[in-house]
Amino acid sequence: MKQVVQNYKSGELAVLDVPVPGCKPGGVLVRTAYSLISTGTELMKVSEAGMSMLGKARSRPDQVAKVVQSVATNGVPATYRKVMGKLDSYTPLGYSLCGVVEQVGPGIDDVVVGDVVACAGNEHALHAELNWVPKNLYARVPDGLASRHAAFGTVGSIAMQGVRRGEPQLGDVALVIGLGLIGQLVVQLLVASGVRVVGVDPDPTRCELAERLGAAACGDPASAAVEAAVAELTDGHGVDQVYLAAGGGSNQPVELAARLCRDRGRVVDIGKCRLDLPWNAYYEKELDVRFSRSYGPGRYDPEYELEGRDYPIGYVRWTERRNLACFLDLLARGSVDVEPLVSHVADFDDAVETYQSLKDGGLKAVAVLFRYPEHAGEAQAPAVAVPAVKPRSSGVTTPARSAKAPVRLAFVGAGNYATSMLLPHLAQRDGVELSTVVTTTALSAANAQRKFGFAEATTDLDAVLGDKSIDAVFVVTRHSSHAELTRRALLAGKAVFVEKPLALTEDDLAGVLAAVEESGNDRLQVGFNRRFAPLLNEAKKQFGARTGPANLRYLVNAGRLQHGSWYLQQGTEGSRFAGEGGHFIDTASWLLEADPVSVYAVATSDNEDLQVVLRYPDGSTATISYVTTGAPSFPKETLDLVADGKVLRLDDFVRASVYGRKRWVSSRLPKARDKGQNAELAAFIKAVRTGGPMPVPLESLVATTAATLAVQPGLAGGAPVTLARTR
Numbered sequence: 001m002k003q004v005v006q007n008y009k010s011g012e013l014a015v016l017d018v019p020v021p022g023c024k025p026g027g028v029l030v031r032t033a034y035s036l037i038s039t040g041t042e043l044m045k046v047s048e049a050g051m052s053m054l055g056k057a058r059s060r061p062d063q064v065a066k067v068v069q070s071v072a073t074n075g076v077p078a079t080y081r082k083v084m085g086k087l088d089s090y091t092p093l094g095y096s097l098c099g100v101v102e103q104v105g106p107g108i109d110d111v112v113v114g115d116v117v118a119c120a121g122n123e124h125a126l127h128a129e130l131n132w133v134p135k136n137l138y139a140r141v142p143d144g145l146a147s148r149h150a151a152f153g154t155v156g157s158i159a160m161q162g163v164r165r166g167e168p169q170l171g172d173v174a175l176v177i178g179l180g181l182i183g184q185l186v187v188q189l190l191v192a193s194g195v196r197v198v199g200v201d202p203d204p205t206r207c208e209l210a211e212r213l214g215a216a217a218c219g220d221p222a223s224a225a226v227e228a229a230v231a232e233l234t235d236g237h238g239v240d241q242v243y244l245a246a247g248g249g250s251n252q253p254v255e256l257a258a259r260l261c262r263d264r265g266r267v268v269d270i271g272k273c274r275l276d277l278p279w280n281a282y283y284e285k286e287l288d289v290r291f292s293r294s295y296g297p298g299r300y301d302p303e304y305e306l307e308g309r310d311y312p313i314g315y316v317r318w319t320e321r322r323n324l325a326c327f328l329d330l331l332a333r334g335s336v337d338v339e340p341l342v343s344h345v346a347d348f349d350d351a352v353e354t355y356q357s358l359k360d361g362g363l364k365a366v367a368v369l370f371r372y373p374e375h376a377g378e379a380q381a382p383a384v385a386v387p388a389v390k391p392r393s394s395g396v397t398t399p400a401r402s403a404k405a406p407v408r409l410a411f412v413g414a415g416n417y418a419t420s421m422l423l424p425h426l427a428q429r430d431g432v433e434l435s436t437v438v439t440t441t442a443l444s445a446a447n448a449q450r451k452f453g454f455a456e457a458t459t460d461l462d463a464v465l466g467d468k469s470i471d472a473v474f475v476v477t478r479h480s481s482h483a484e485l486t487r488r489a490l491l492a493g494k495a496v497f498v499e500k501p502l503a504l505t506e507d508d509l510a511g512v513l514a515a516v517e518e519s520g521n522d523r524l525q526v527g528f529n530r531r532f533a534p535l536l537n538e539a540k541k542q543f544g545a546r547t548g549p550a551n552l553r554y555l556v557n558a559g560r561l562q563h564g565s566w567y568l569q570q571g572t573e574g575s576r577f578a579g580e581g582g583h584f585i586d587t588a589s590w591l592l593e594a595d596p597v598s599v600y601a602v603a604t605s606d607n608e609d610l611q612v613v614l615r616y617p618d619g620s621t622a623t624i625s626y627v628t629t630g631a632p633s634f635p636k637e638t639l640d641l642v643a644d645g646k647v648l649r650l651d652d653f654v655r656a657s658v659y660g661r662k663r664w665v666s667s668r669l670p671k672a673r674d675k676g677q678n679a680e681l682a683a684f685i686k687a688v689r690t691g692g693p694m695p696v697p698l699e700s701l702v703a704t705t706a707a708t709l710a711v712q713p714g715l716a717g718g719a720p721v722t723l724a725r726t727r
Contacts, residue, residue, distance in 0.1 A: 096154030113719030118153030178246030
């Protein structure tokens, strides 16, 4: 990414390519739309950088004192190396911007990716394409407020804090000395507070601008008109507050403040003004001199700014962040107008030339904005491709079968799920012949052969795929091998039943579909069995047709895995949700009779408990809560579907009910917890035997797999992931 930097030793300004900041906990990564140049603070810093070493020393006596102390402690050589090293380094510029949240860090729950925020901080709201901003230094931009206006949020907060320090009341009269960017904002905030304002600045154009923005009168500090206006508005008593928004080395502002302020009035220093207070004048009026510390309470407190620890509102009403939000609200409601302050909008790539023009006086401006590339103003929503399913090649047909000929099956893998949930339903089924079992170890093949009656046991997959007598292949291996084995079986012309997941990556999924296109063989089924569960099918029938959008909640109390389970090998076998989540997404899509169009996922800090929100074309949503930290005694799966004044409830495939005009409740004594494996296998065998359509359309299998794959990038990016259909 690009960022504006300056070398304080040489004065060089540059737009550098620098690494993108990481999205740390407690903050958000923001892509900048507009950033504001502080024509006071930043230009002062730029000007100082162009001075000689002696000039720098004269302008920063505070830093010189630190150098002297370092010499006394560390000696001249060490101090010289330290000072030169610090001077001869790039430092950032900028502290006020508006942008779009691109990534949300852990611990942040008040904004989401795509929200527009205003950001503050000379370490966090820099002139850069991307910034990491901690929680207390950003605020959401109200709807309808332009980003270029919201970029004034920080300087607006500085002005607001100054006004708060003056404690103005309705009917007060205030004097604002210095009508630059901060001064113009102070004028507007005072006017919005019911205060009559007199402004002072040697630049007549700035005086005219302040009067347009609500000041009662403005003029040169040396003119008699200013004193006359104050006398008229205050009946000769003097102003209630003076706001010092001027810079420079002149002591004239504090002297003018003493002369025009009433007895026991308040003088608030907002800018960096010379403060050689004329003692007699301030003493005789007992003037209250106050300093305004930047954007408000919390400034320079690392626990507030970096660690996100807020101050209780009962003790500190207006903090940095609350000032920022308040100023944005005033902008949105039109109480403050910053558009007249915008003198120039420069492209970010022209930053160096813009600073130079400001420094040389060629560009005279109150406020200058950097405009970032148009695409940078919008969050780039991540997307996962949903590959198009190509129709079967012409001329490719499913061979006709004799109704009496058995369907010959081969199993690749014979682990726990295959031997407990699939093979028991197939071993005694009429019209099915368990032909061959293929495993990586000879003994496991022999055990499966003995237990379920396979005709053959082997470790040679190629021999099975080349056996033309085998009609269908079951892929029941570890997750990482599913896509490749499925691809090979499809190319061999076999009907394929693959346990979930079909694929662990987008490339794997694309490879399976490439095999479908190449071979013309789309005879594929994934083991999404829950849509075949008899109890759920009956409940869906009782629920009836749906006319409006639905809300579906699916709680999966997955529980902890035993130590040593291969499901924990996420580096090779994918996450638990990648392996199992397709079950629940498929069930939701089947109930809602559509495929999802986007996926949003959030997780606990250890990524074990997930919330996955699916959005569907008709506005329906499905929320899948996949948790591992629940009580083992609680049912594993509970589901609620709400739509059209009706509710469908499923309790762990043991009991179901539908609430509507009439109530339906399933039997209290079910024969068994049937999650649909038997019916699913029956449908698959029938499709293979008859050559009819597969139980689940291939398009649906692909959409469910893509939605499952989208969860991981969704967790990483903190954004809804669009499921983009390809052609």
